[in-house]
Amino acid sequence: MKFASLVIAASALAVALAAGADTDTNEEAVPAVTAAQAKADPDHWRAVDPERLFVFETTKGRILIEAFPDVAPKHFAQFTTLIQSGELDGTSFHRVINGFMAQGGDIYALKGRESGLPNIPGEFTFRRDPAEMPLQAAIGPVDSAKGGYVNGFPVETQASFFAEMSLDGLVTSWIPHCRGVVSTARTSDPNSANSQFFLMRATSRHLDKEYTAWGRVVEGEDVVLALKPGKESEGGEVVNPDVLMSAKIAADLPVAERPAVWVMRTDTAEFNAELAEKGEDVTVCDLPSVASVVEQ
Template sequence: MTLKALAGMAMLAASLACAGGAAAQEAWRDVAPENIWVLDTSKGRVIVALAPEVAPRHVERIRTLTARGFYDGLGFHRVIPGFMAQGGDPEGTGAGGSDLPDVPGEFTFRRGREAGFTPLEVRPGQPLSGIVGLMPVVTQPDAQMMVTADFRVPATARFCPGVLGMARSNAPDSANSQFFLMTAANPGLDGDYTALGRVVQGLDVVSAFKPGDPAQDGAVTADPDRIVRARMASDMPAAERPSVRIPAPGAPALVAATAAARDVCNVVVPVEVAGGAQ
């Protein structure tokens, strides 16, 4: 083999190595710091990745109230094991809120190609489901985008374990400051409540919160677990700021996770969380 041929092979190998490295980088993407919600609680740290592509107005409300320090010191007044933990009420009764106007419901969203979508295998008699970012959703196929005016299709987030939802009264557009973190799947909430993010670290912390339900007994939960401090990662000093990486749409790790699940709530999305020790 000539020196010229060897040099050519070396250049090809280097090119392939670079391509492989680029592909590895493209397989993961960073969650923007302004979409990382850090809750330091009396039981430990909970980190939530917010999903503005699913519920932009509700995500903005969380950011606004967090910047005000509104959530600092508030208790998880309603905690039902095997269901969810609810907080964000300054009265601790389930009836309180902020001085801001209520937020109209965002129970569905319009999914475009830019959001990315990794589907589960389509099964007869079942709707198309899959993952957008970290969010489990049911939706229509991408092919339907070609016949819609905005080149998007409707999608609804599923209330699976770890999903962050916004609490409300019986009025659909009454969400304000209260939120809940799911510890189990509950399809009865799908399409009726706004989902706006998902826990990426600390779901075990949420599951350990003290049970209580003032809606059932009419009494304020005594000595509930509390949010000591709530911050957006973007407002934290760089040395304290956690980083979160999630698989890009169609990444091998995400495709493998969806292929192994029969229900989108059973998909374990791989997540990398680094830094920001409490």
């Protein structure tokens, strides 16, 4: 995928460049507890599975990403393989645009060859069982809500009542490209994703259901925003870019070196009550970011 840096269409790029700096309207969720307190309070904090926790060490600092395998299982499997093989180590954030995203993972640019893995079919949406994977902190009545959270991830969806009319009893859902979301680069071929990813520096909803979003940054959003941007006149291509020095899966690290993350649960009465005052006119990307607490 030599030309994957051309992933985002010119029209989308124009929208991003018009956005300017990396600002967003959604509020930051500030944790008021320590890691020890979160660990001792499973009713309000969820421990992130270390198999799903990606540890990116960059020249600007550490970024922790929680992956959501259920929404894009093929992408999760591919990036797990890439990380465990070390293929992403040393790749650069070669395309970074203020008010948009930071793109990395170009193995060809680093090694003069592709990843050796097949391209990944697009997983732009997924089929969700409202009973098994309920929409949490829903915007509006649960049965008709089209946005909310699932385990701390922003999700947009068909209304749950459509499940009663569908043949498989499921509804179509997807992760929107809110600030902090992790998605996958591709060419104009919808099934051409391979090793390149991008981290959302601002909300960019024109990418929804066009690119496969599969994770979110749970620590290091400030690092994402600190990555060196490219010139607008050159499409965001970066000269002397920041580097992804190493990518690891937390579960593969020795326990003493493994970061542990707890994410605020979005299925509690308290969390839902706090969001109720937002009303029904907001979108999921307008909702507060879900807080996380990190140990080590």
